[in-house]
């Protein structure tokens with residue numbers, strides 16, 4: 001024996017209100033949608049039929065009347081008495097594209113705010129019917145209803161605790177929210193509350209100002225720019241407002257979406273590609289599908305194709321801006337720099353699009369990649385802010401432009417640029433390259449300096465540093481501490497290896513580059529101080545001064561200071577103080 005399932009209406013209402021819909025306020029959207037669908041159905045047969053929706057509010061009662069197709073008594077029995085039954089699907093069960101509804105559950109949402117729903121309906125060709133359903137799952141039908149005009153009136157009686165959803169001001173606000181674009185006359189208590197026009201549908205010069213006003217009013221910001229969106233395949237029109245403030249690219253951007261001119265939701269995700277984090281779109285589409293909650297778009301191939309098409313339009317805007325108004329593009333990038341860089345790192349298209357305008361800090365001021373390329377053909381960068389601080393001034397004095405790649409994403413971007421942009425060369429700058437642009441001394445001077453260099457070398461042997469003398473700008477800089485990157489890596493690795501256990505020691509040992517080149521202290525022969533030091537007769541003082549310069553160069557270059565370094569610097573500092581402060585005669589003697 002087979003039996004039918006029973007449905008617990010209270011359980012279903014609970015499911016709708018707590019799990020499907022985000023707020024009871026959607027009850028009004030569902031009622032409005034049914035009224036619109038009924039009007040659409042009637043228009044199909046009688047294009048001259050009126051298109052009106054009348055909402056009436058009173059204490060704890062709300063009614064919504066439409067001039068739609070109405071229902072015959074047999075349809076009332078079939079459609080209103082069965083959960084999941086809908087007149088808006090075709091014979092094979094597909095949603096009919098002209099209607100908003102499709103699931104056959106929308107009317108139930110009224111039970112989130114009502115104990116009782118009354119439907120009085122009058123079709124063009126039959127008697128009127130009154131259907132009354134209650135939240136406990138019962139309904140009654142009477143074939144004698146008092147209604148003369150073709151259409152339907154749905155009346156709700158407030159459920160205890162839901163009275164706030166019936167207040168006139170709330171109802172007006174919700175009707176405007178959901179129904180602003182509907183091309184139907186909608187009145188609340190006799191007053192027309194919508195004009196049915198999308199803000200982007202205006203014509204003439206006032207349009208841009210209107211759109212800016214719309215963004216200020218509805219989205220709460222003055223857009224940096226407005227981009228028109230259009231995708232006939234999805235029956236889509238609308239606009240994208242460019243944010244005037246930096247947005248977090250990790251947070252998914254959400255958009256205001258109207259479906260067949262009825263608001264789907266104000267925070268729909270996935271309409272635009274992830275990289276388009278810098279715009280908020282407002283669009284209307286007739287072809288994309290909603291999810292059952294009608295609060296999001298169904299993520300199918302159609303949405304994917306739409307996303308690509310809209311992405312192409314946003315790219316087009318960026319490219320146009322680059323060629324027609326570079327100053328404005330510059331301003332745009334100043335606001336969205338970080339986000340654009342974050343995306344360009346993963347999205348080749350984006351990188352190709354914006355690379356020319358990306359700005360980087362260099363030791364010759366902020367520059368775009370195009371400017372950098374023009375300057376020296378090859379873009380040299382250092383990967384950390386510390387490295388940049390060490391080298392910026394000295395490299396600038398040698399006419400070498402170095403980019404500070406220490407800011408978020410910058411060195412990764414510089415590394416990736418040549419992969420995406422043909423002909424662009426970027427190299428990581430090795431500090432020791434600097435010394436190749438320093439001048440060597442003539443053999444005589446070199447010979448003369450030999451005892452001093454030997455003394456300096458003896459002083460710095462304990463910290464493993466090699467002393468060389470060169471001539472370079474600026475003359476005010478007496479010494480520069482240079483450490484080769486691969487030597488630095490090798491020495492850090494060895495320090496870690498000494499602390500690690502046997503297994504890791506072996507692994508780390510395999511990585512060792514065996515680069516034994518020592519860091520260098522390059523003394524600047526153009527510096528008057530260095531010259532004076534070289535001619536000092538007092539060996540002890542000369543040694544203290546070299547140690548002092550060593551400490552100074554370490555600190556100036558933000559290099560790490562080892563215990564041996566600090567012992568040496570300490571000794572030098574106290575020694576120099578000792579020499580500088582005269583010994584006082586003891587008056588008691």
Ligand SMILES: Nc1ncnc2c1ncn2[C@@H]1O[C@H](COP(=O)(O)OP(=O)(O)OP(=O)(O)O)[C@@H](O)[C@H]1O
Pocket residue numbers: 030033034035038066068069070071079080085086087088100101102103104105106107108151152154
């Ligand atoms: N105002 C109305 N005028 C005429 N028929 C209506 C009206 N409201 C509801 N109906 C009928 O009742 C059926 C069920 O309505 P309900 O709102 O539950 O589902 P739906 O609109 O079909 O789909 P969805 O759940 O997606 O909204 C509709 O398919 C429609 O035939």
